[in-house]
Amino acid sequence: xxxxxxxxxMLAIRHLRYQRLWIAVGVVLILLVAITSVISIPAPLKVFxxxxxxxxTLAYAGLMGWFSQIYRHDLxxxxxxxxxxxxxxxxxxxxxxxxxxxFDVMDMVANTSGVVLAWALAYTWVGSLLMxxxxxxxxxxxxxxx
Numbered sequence: 001x002x003x004x005x006x007x008x009x010m011l012a013i014r015h016l017r018y019q020r021l022w023i024a025v026g027v028v029l030i031l032l033v034a035i036t037s038v039i040s041i042p043a044p045l046k047v048f049x050x051x052x053x054x055x056x057t058l059a060y061a062g063l064m065g066w067f068s069q070i071y072r073h074d075l076x077x078x079x080x081x082x083x084x085x086x087x088x089x090x091x092x093x094x095x096x097x098x099x100x101x102x103f104d105v106m107d108m109v110a111n112t113s114g115v116v117l118a119w120a121l122a123y124t125w126v127g128s129l130l131m132x133x134x135x136x137x138x139x140x141x142x143x144x145x146x
Contacts (some may be wrong), residue, residue, distance in 0.1 A: 001004040003074040004073065004074045004075070005074055005078070006075070007075060009073060010073045010075055011071065011073075011076065012072075012073065013070055013071065014073065015053075015131050016070065016130065016131060016134060017134055017138060018134060019070070022069075022070050022130065023070060024065070026066050026067055028133075029062065029063055029066060029088075030063060032059075033059050033063060034087070034091060037091045037094075037095065037101075037118070038044070038094050038095060038098060038101060039100075040060045040098075040100035040101070041100075048093075050082070052107070052110075052124045053106060053109075054110075056088075056107050056110035056111050056114065057111070057113050057114040057117070058114060059111075059114065060084055060088055060110075060111040060112070060113075060114030060115050060118075061114035061117050061118040063084055063115075063118075064080065064081060064084055064114065064115045064117075064118035064119055064122075065118035065121065065126070066130075067080050067084075068080065068119060068121075068122035068127055069117060069122070069127055069128070069129065069130035069131065070130070072122075072127075073130065075123060081115050081116070081119050084111075085111065085112050085115055088108055088111030088112060088115070089108050091111075092104060092105075092108050092111075095107075
């Protein structure tokens with residue numbers, strides 16, 4: 001497998017029809033992870049946080065997985081991975097500054113693990129799920145319109 005780290009066409013999204021929608025959803029997901037990472041968690045929701053590291057891993061895998069499907073260029077994916085790892089580290093430092101959350105190096109490890117996992121999966125059939133979903137949906141819309 002050859003990787004393309006040349007800076008040309010880094011932001012090309014020719015394989016998706018609803019590019020702006022998918023990017024907007026991704027931005028909302030980033031905001032959701034960032035906001036829920038620094039706010040105080042209500043007591044009833046803490047039941048779901050019993051497996052805190054799993055939640056961290058899945059959240060960051062979800063972010064990386066989402067954007068890896070939008071941006072398929074290898075250099076772009078590498079920069080996304082670095083950016084998401086830095087986001088996870090930065091949020092942990094922010095949590096250390098709040099009274100309701102705490103700094104945890106293992107959360108950083110879980111965040112990074114999620115990013116790396118999704119980055120690797122992006123090079124398998126999993127990396128084309130959004131494109132397949134879009135193709136399936138578009139064919140359905142075309143059939144119902146005729």
